[in-house]
Amino acid sequence: MMNNQQPPQRTLPTIALIGCGAIAEKFYLPALRQFASGVEKVILVDSNPERARQLAASFGDADSVSNYQDIMDCIQGAIVAVPHHLHVPISKDLLTHDVHVLCEKPLAETGQEVREMVRLADAHGVTIAVNNTRRLVPSSRKIKEIITSGEIGSLRSISYLEGGEFDWPTASGFYFNSKISRKGVLLDLGAHVFDVICFWLGGKPEILSSESDSFGGCEAVAAVSMRYQDCICTVRMSRLGKLPNSFRIIGEKGSIEGAIHDWRTITLTTSRGTSMIDTQPRDNGKVHFSRMPIANFLDVIRGAATPLIPASHVLDSIELIQEAYGRTTRFPLPWYEQKEVVDAD
Amino acid sequence: MRTDTRILVTGAGGFIGGWIVEALYLDGFKYVRAGIRRWSSAARIGRFPVEIVLCDIMNPKQIDDAMQGVDVVIHCAMGSSDVIRKGTENMLDGALKHHVKRFIHFSTVDVYGTVEGPIDEKHPLVHSGKAYGEAKIEAENLCWSFYKRGVPVVVLRPSIVYGPYAKLWIGKFAERLQSGRWGLFKGVGEGTCNLVYIRDLVNATYRALESNNAVGQAFNVNGADLITWNEYFSRLNDALGLPQLREIGQRKSTVRSVLMKPTKVAAHFVLDKFGGVITMMYQRYDFLRTIAKRIEKSMKTTPSGDELGMYGRKPSYRIEKARTLLGYEPAFRVDQGIEMSVRWLRHESLVSHNNGTESSHTLQMRVGSRRYE
Numbered sequence: 001m002m003n004n005q006q007p008p009q010r011t012l013p014t015i016a017l018i019g020c021g022a023i024a025e026k027f028y029l030p031a032l033r034q035f036a037s038g039v040e041k042v043i044l045v046d047s048n049p050e051r052a053r054q055l056a057a058s059f060g061d062a063d064s065v066s067n068y069q070d071i072m073d074c075i076q077g078a079i080v081a082v083p084h085h086l087h088v089p090i091s092k093d094l095l096t097h098d099v100h101v102l103c104e105k106p107l108a109e110t111g112q113e114v115r116e117m118v119r120l121a122d123a124h125g126v127t128i129a130v131n132n133t134r135r136l137v138p139s140s141r142k143i144k145e146i147i148t149s150g151e152i153g154s155l156r157s158i159s160y161l162e163g164g165e166f167d168w169p170t171a172s173g174f175y176f177n178s179k180i181s182r183k184g185v186l187l188d189l190g191a192h193v194f195d196v197i198c199f200w201l202g203g204k205p206e207i208l209s210s211e212s213d214s215f216g217g218c219e220a221v222a223a224v225s226m227r228y229q230d231c232i233c234t235v236r237m238s239r240l241g242k243l244p245n246s247f248r249i250i251g252e253k254g255s256i257e258g259a260i261h262d263w264r265t266i267t268l269t270t271s272r273g274t275s276m277i278d279t280q281p282r283d284n285g286k287v288h289f290s291r292m293p294i295a296n297f298l299d300v301i302r303g304a305a306t307p308l309i310p311a312s313h314v315l316d317s318i319e320l321i322q323e324a325y326g327r328t329t330r331f332p333l334p335w336y337e338q339k340e341v342v343d344a345d
Numbered sequence: 346m347r348t349d350t351r352i353l354v355t356g357a358g359g360f361i362g363g364w365i366v367e368a369l370y371l372d373g374f375k376y377v378r379a380g381i382r383r384w385s386s387a388a389r390i391g392r393f394p395v396e397i398v399l400c401d402i403m404n405p406k407q408i409d410d411a412m413q414g415v416d417v418v419i420h421c422a423m424g425s426s427d428v429i430r431k432g433t434e435n436m437l438d439g440a441l442k443h444h445v446k447r448f449i450h451f452s453t454v455d456v457y458g459t460v461e462g463p464i465d466e467k468h469p470l471v472h473s474g475k476a477y478g479e480a481k482i483e484a485e486n487l488c489w490s491f492y493k494r495g496v497p498v499v500v501l502r503p504s505i506v507y508g509p510y511a512k513l514w515i516g517k518f519a520e521r522l523q524s525g526r527w528g529l530f531k532g533v534g535e536g537t538c539n540l541v542y543i544r545d546l547v548n549a550t551y552r553a554l555e556s557n558n559a560v561g562q563a564f565n566v567n568g569a570d571l572i573t574w575n576e577y578f579s580r581l582n583d584a585l586g587l588p589q590l591r592e593i594g595q596r597k598s599t600v601r602s603v604l605m606k607p608t609k610v611a612a613h614f615v616l617d618k619f620g621g622v623i624t625m626m627y628q629r630y631d632f633l634r635t636i637a638k639r640i641e642k643s644m645k646t647t648p649s650g651d652e653l654g655m656y657g658r659k660p661s662y663r664i665e666k667a668r669t670l671l672g673y674e675p676a677f678r679v680d681q682g683i684e685m686s687v688r689w690l691r692h693e694s695l696v697s698h699n700n701g702t703e704s705s706h707t708l709q710m711r712v713g714s715r716r717y718e
Contacts, residue, residue: 047630163694166388173384173399175393184391215370216394221693239388331692335509335685337372338544338677 012040013301016075018068018090019082020046021053022169023104028079030057031294038298043071050173054292054327072097077292077301080104083174084179085187088113089129095120101128102297106191109183109313111319118311129293129307130314135199136289141178142279143249143256144200151270152251155231158200160193162260163238166220176218184218185237186210186328187321190264194324195316200249201228204316208232210324211331221331225326259335263289346555351376353415355400356422356435358386360510361451361503361546365419366390368547374473380411382422389510402432408439417554419449426480433484437491437498445496447560449553450488452481452502454539454565454662459654466502466563466665486564492561499553500563501546504662508543508682517579518647519690522558522582522590526646532595534575536657541568542682545675564667568682569675574656580680584687585696598653605647612640 016029022322032042042062046052052064063072068078068090068222077100086107087329091101095117097333107130108114146152174180175188191194198204205228212219220239225232236243249256254270264280287295292308299305352369353437356362357379366379368394379390380400387397400411402422412418419438423429433450440448455478457464458471470482485500492498507514521527530608549566553559572580582590626633667673688695 021634161694170384173387173397176384176387176397178391182394192683193447214392215367220388220392236694238693241695243694261405333692335544335689336367338685 010318011036013076013294013298014041014043014074015077015298015301016043016045016068016071017079017081018045019080019086020044020048020051021081021083021171023331024081025055027293028081029289031291033059034233034291035298038302043075045071053174064122066113069093074342075099075331076262077102077297079297082246083172083180083310084109088117089192091117092120093130095124095126097190098124098126100126100236100297100301102293103130103132103311105132105314106187106321107132108313108316109181109187110322111315112204114311114315114318115337118315121311126309127255128219128311129287129297129300130309130311131293132192132195132309132314132317133293134196136292137196137307138197138279138289139258139263139266140196142277143258143266145198146256146268147249147251148202151253152249152255152268154229154251155201155249155251157231157250158233158247160197160233160235160260161243162189162193162245163221163236163241163243164245165241165288166239175304178217182214182217183325184212184214184222185214185220185239186222186224186324189237189239190222190224190235190321190324191314191317193237195314197235198316198320201231201233204320205231205233207323207327210327212328213331213333215330215336216330222324222328223331226320348373349375350554351414351416352419353377353378353380353382353400353411354419354421355380355411356420356451357381357390357397358383359421359423359507360512361670362421362508363389364417364508364543365547365550366395366420367393368544370395378411378415379585380422382424386595402436404429405435405438408435411488412439412443412445413486415443415445417447417449418445419451419550419554421451423657426476429477429480429584430483430487433614434487434677437487437496440496441491441494447480447554448488448491448496448498450484450500451462451496452500453478453565454502454567454660456485456502457660457662458581459658459660460622463658463661463663464565466565466666467634497560499559499561501549501553501566502544502563502662503549503566504539504541504568506543506546507540508686511543511686514540515686515690516695518578519582519585519687519696521646522578522585522587524646525698526642527578528591529575529578530595530648530653530656533598533653534578534656535573536655537659537661538572538574539567539632539660539662540570540572540577540679540682541566541675542677542679542685545677546571548676549667549671549673552667552673556671558670561665562670564671565662565664566667566673567662567664567675568679570679571661572679577679579685580683584680584683585690593711598648602650605644606650608640609644609649612644613632694708 005266044052044056045068049066056062056064078094080103087103096102102246117128125223199249205226208225210224212222223236225234245260257270258266268275268277295310300307352361356365357366358381369377377395379395379397381387382401398411400407418440456470458473490500
C-alpha cells in the first residue's frame with residue numbers, strides 16, 4: 001500500500017489506456033500524444049488484441065495487451081475508457097492494485113459505487129478522477145462565477161435541452177445492448193448534463209418527475225424536472241432528434257443563456273442590459289480544457305497535483321441520475337397503443 | 346403465427362424495419378432479432394429489449410450469423426441501387442442456406458413506374474429509368490428466381506408509408522409547412538397521394554407471414570383513403586395548427602423548381618469537392634452561416650421537378666388481392682394517421698406546440714404533459 005502523502009516522483013509514469021473504442025481513438029490517444037513527454041510508456045489494452053495492436057501502432061511507441069490484469073503491477077496510472085458497465089469493476093480492481101485511475105464518464109451508476117471507489121482509493125493511497133469535462137468548459141466556469149457572485153440573484157429556473165441523432169461511431173454497440181445495461185441517454189448524456197447542473201447549483205436538487213421512452217431497453221429520450229431550493233430545473237435529452245442544444249438560467253435579478261456546444265459565449269441579462277460575454281480565458285493558450293483532465297492526471301500520478309475532478313465531486317450527479325431512474329415513468333406514446341382501429345365512418 | 350417464431354428483421358434502424366421490430370415486440374413475439382448496418386442507427390430500437398445484431402446486407406458473414414436459428418426473415422433494408430440488388434441477393438442466398446420458412450421482401454409501388462389509373466398486381470413492372478424503382482424490379486426478379494429454388498418468398502409493395510418516425514413523408518413535409526414557403530400547388534398538386542399508415546403496413550406484414558396463400562405472391566399494400574397531394578398538405582398543415590396554406594400557381598411552382606435545380610447541383614458539387622473548407626468557413630463566419638442556411642432552406646422548401654411530377658400523377662394502387670388472399674384491410678384513416686404523426690412530431694420537439702408563437706427553447710421546457718416554466 002502507498003502512503004497518502006507521496007513526494008513528487010522524478011521518473012515518468014507508465015500508464016495504460018484500457019479500452020480501445022471510439023473515445024480512445026478520437027480523444028485519449030491524441031491527448032496522450034500531446035503529453036507524450038510526460039509519460040514513460042503507454043500500454044493500450046483491449047479485449048480485441050488486434051484492435052489494441054492497431055491503435056498502438058498508430059500511436060508509435062506503445063505496447064498492447066488484451067487483459068489489463070496482466071499489467072497492473074507495472075503501471076502507475078490507468079485511463080478507463082471501456083463500456084459504461086465495466087467502469088466500476090475495472091476501476092475498483094485497479095485501485096486495489098495501487099493504480100491511479102482516470103475514468104471516462106459516467107463514473108458509476110449508483111452513489112454507493114462512487115463511495116466505494118473513493119474509499120478504495122483512500123485506502124490504497126491512490127486517486128480516482130473522472131473525465132467530466134463539461135464543468136471545465138470556460139462558459140460553465142463563468143456561469144458558476146456569475147451565479148456565485150449573486151449577479152443574477154437567487155436562481156428561479158434552469159432549463160437545459162440537449163439532443164441530436166445518435167452518431168457516435170461506437171465499435172461494440174454496448175450503448176444499445178439491453179443484456180448489459182438498460183440505461184440510455186439519461187446515464188450517458190445525463191452524466192454531463194446533471195454534473196454541470198449540480199456544479200452550477202452547488203448542490204444536489206431533488207427529483208420532481210422523470211420520464212423516458214424506454215420499453216425495457218435503453219431510453220433514447222428522457223425528461224427530468226428537479227427542484228433545488230427555489231429553483232426548478234428541467235432537462236430534456238434526446239438521441240433521436242435535434243433539440244435546441246441550449247440552456248437558460250433565470251435568477252430573480254437576471255438571466256444567462258447559452259448554446260451547449262458554444263463553449264465560449266454566453267448571454268447575460270441583468271438590470272443593466274444584455275451583453276454577450278466571451279468566456280475564453282486569454283492565458284489558456286497551451287492546454288485545451290478538454291485535455292486538462294489528462295494533463296492533470298499525469299501530474300497527479302507524479303504527486304505534483306490533486307485531481308481536477310475527483311470521484312467525490314460527481315457523487316451528487318450520479319445519485320441524481322440513480323434517483324431519476326428510480327422515478328422514471330414512460331412518456332405517453334399513443335402511436336404504440338394503436339393496433340387495428342375500426343373507424344365508424 | 347406463434348409468438349415463439351424466430352424472426353430476423355433487416356433494416357431495423359430505419360423507419361419501416363424499426364416499426365416492425367417494435368410492433369413484434371409489443372405484440373408478444375419473444376425472439377425478434379433486429380438487423381442493423383451500423384450501431385449508430387440503433388438508438389430507436391435500442392429502447393426495446395430485443396436482440397440487436399450487425400447485419401449489413403452486403404456482408405455475407407454478418408448475414409450468415411444473423412440468420413442462425415431464424416424461422417422468418419422480414420427484409421426491409423435499403424440502400425443504393427447496388428445495395429438493393431446485391432444485398433437482396435445476399436439475403437436470399439442466406440435464406441436458402443438456412444431454410445427459412447418465410448421470406449418477406451419489401452418492394453415498392455415504384456416498380457410500376459409512373460403509370461396512372463388503377464394498378465393491381467397484374468400490371469407489368471415498368472422500367473421508368475428511376476434508379477430506386479429499377480433496383481427494386483431487379484430485387485423482385487431475384488426473389489422469384491430464389492422462390493423457384495425453394496425460398497418461400499412473399500413480396501409486399503407498399504405505397505407511401507407514413508406515420509410516427511417517418512422522416513421523409515412526415516418530418517420533411519412538416520418542416521416545409523412550418524417554413525411558410527410551402528403551399529397548395531394549383532394545377533399541379535391534384536394527383537393521387539396513396540398514403541398507407543405504418544401500422545397498416547405492419548398488419549399487412551403479419552398477414553403475409555401467416556397466410557397460406559401468400560407464398561410466391563406479390564401484394565400491393567395501400568391505405569384506407571385516396572386523397573390528393575394538396576389535400577395531404579392541407580390536412581397535415583391543419584393538424585400542425587399552422588395558418589392556412591396559400592395557393593401557388595403552376596407557373597410559379599414550375600419556375601421556382603427549374604431555377605432551384607442548378608442551385609442544388611452547384612451546392613452538391615461544392616460540398617462534395619470542398620466540404621472541409623466550407624465546414625471550416627461555416628463555423629468561422631456568421632454571414633456565411635446565414636447565407637448557407639438561407640440556401641438550404643430554399644432548397645428544402647422548393648419541390649424538385651420530379652416531385653411536382655409526382656404531385657400531378659393519378660395512380661391508384663389496388664389492394665383487392667391483399668384483401669382476398671391475406672385478409673388485409675387498412676384500418677387507419679388518413680386523419681387518424683396524421684394526428685398520430687403530429688403527436689410524434691411534438692413529442693420529438695420537431696414542431697411547435699402552439700403555432701410557433703413560443704420560442705424554441707421555452708416550448709421544449711415541457712416535461713411530458715407537465716410544465717414548470
